[in-house]
Amino acid sequence: MIDWGAGTYELTAAQLAPAAERVVGAARITPGERVLDVACGTGNAALLAAFGGARVTGVDRAERLLGVAAGRAHAAGVEVEWIAGDALALPAEDDAFDATLSVFGVIFAPAEPAAAELVRVTAPGGRIVLATWTGEGAIAAGSGVLRRAMAELSADGVASADAAFVVRDWGDPRHLEALFAPAGGVVTVERYGHPFEAASPEALAEEWMDRHPMWLAARGSLGPERYAALREPLIDALREGNEDPDAFRATSVALIAHVQLP
Ligand SMILES: C[S@@+](CC[C@H](N)C(=O)[O-])C[C@H]1O[C@@H](n2cnc3c(N)ncnc32)[C@H](O)[C@@H]1O
Numbered sequence: 001m002i003d004w005g006a007g008t009y010e011l012t013a014a015q016l017a018p019a020a021e022r023v024v025g026a027a028r029i030t031p032g033e034r035v036l037d038v039a040c041g042t043g044n045a046a047l048l049a050a051f052g053g054a055r056v057t058g059v060d061r062a063e064r065l066l067g068v069a070a071g072r073a074h075a076a077g078v079e080v081e082w083i084a085g086d087a088l089a090l091p092a093e094d095d096a097f098d099a100t101l102s103v104f105g106v107i108f109a110p111a112e113p114a115a116a117e118l119v120r121v122t123a124p125g126g127r128i129v130l131a132t133w134t135g136e137g138a139i140a141a142g143s144g145v146l147r148r149a150m151a152e153l154s155a156d157g158v159a160s161a162d163a164a165f166v167v168r169d170w171g172d173p174r175h176l177e178a179l180f181a182p183a184g185g186v187v188t189v190e191r192y193g194h195p196f197e198a199a200s201p202e203a204l205a206e207e208w209m210d211r212h213p214m215w216l217a218a219r220g221s222l223g224p225e226r227y228a229a230l231r232e233p234l235i236d237a238l239r240e241g242n243e244d245p246d247a248f249r250a251t252s253v254a255l256i257a258h259v260q261l262p
Contacts, residue, residue: 002108002217004041005064009213013042015196019131020044020103022192022256027129029054033098036121038087039105043069043080049101050078057081057097059090060105062213087114095123103131104254111169115179119261128185128259132170138241138250139196142208145234146218153221176257184262193251201238201248205231 023045029035031053037046040058042065050056050073058080060066066082073080085091087102087109100122106114107130118128133140169175173189180187198204208215209231219227243249 002213004060004062004213007213007216008211009062009065010042010068011207011211013044016104016194017044019194019254019256020048023101023103023129023131024048024052026190026256026258027099027101027127029099034096034123036090036092036097036100037105038090038100038102038118039108040069040082041065041103041105043072043082045101045103046080047072047076047078049099050080051076054099057083057092059083059085059087059092061086088117090117090121092121094120095126096121098123098126100126100128101130104133106130107132107170111175111179118259119180119183119185122261124261126261128180128257128261130170130176130255130257130259132176132255132257134171134191134253134255137252138238139252141237141241142205142234143214145230145237146215149222149226149230150218171255173255173257176255176259180259185259186262188258188260190256190258192254192256194254196248196250196252197244198248201235201242204238204248205234208234 029049029052033054035049035054035056037049037056037058040046040060043058046056046058046069058066058069061084063084066084070082083091087106100118106118122128176189177187198207238248238250241250243251
């Protein structure tokens with residue numbers, strides 16, 4: 001299991017902030033509404049919803065990140081309830097929220113049971129809004145280097161659900177429709193290109209391998225030599241999709257999925 005509190009997830013959270021804006025915007029939250037941010041990390045979406053006057057709860061498995069989120073809320077002068085918990089067993093009553101959000105968070109949990117939990121805690125007539133990755137773009141290609149290495153380690157040749165983005169389940173609009181169909185959810189999906197920037201492919205590879213929780217989790221499993229051997233394939237994958245010859249820029253295709261519950 002990835003310890004998302006290890007390393008410096010804050011660097012990635014800053015890069016993902018525009019996606020939180022899209023998710024909160026798509027949820028059309030009004031003041032006083034009850035909002036849950038699932039797998040909230042350092043609280044990007046939860047804080048935006050709180051700035052808009054919502055009553056917000058943020059849930060994440062990583063307690064260190066919840067501490068960072070609480071510090072941000074305190075500094076900004078907004079109140080958010082931060083709870084350590086799992087997306088597969090959300091610490092909330094049935095129908096507790098008007099809007100349930102997750103920005104590249106719940107995608108690390110197995111889709112069917114996690115979707116059922118999102119539905120359970122969202123009130124009738126409420127909405128669920130998610131940001132997910134489609135797997136298109138150089139960032140996904142770079143993450144694929146890690147996923148393949150982890151898959152080679154496992155007995156069945158498949159990386160564990162949270163060893164890499166669970167793109168197959170959450171990044172496909174038809175699969176999203178199927179996931180929420182049992183609850184009568186009407187799914188609307190918007191694709192958008194999320195830009196990632198760095199000084200160079202090498203600099204981003206170094207940041208990931210030295211500081212990104214997903215990569216640090218793999219270092220323990222792979223051992224130092226196999227881990228170090230991933231550096232060149234990772235840089236190659238990033239270079240191949242680099243859109244900026246003088247630095248690094250790559251566009252990852254993301255989905256903003258809006259699920260309207262009956
Ligand atoms: C890529 S980060 C996204 C964080 C945040 N939503 C953001 O926009 O920056 C993934 C987050 O999912 C959390 N996470 C992964 N699996 C989880 C699970 N089963 N239950 C709760 N949180 C989980 C991690 O702790 C991490 O904070």
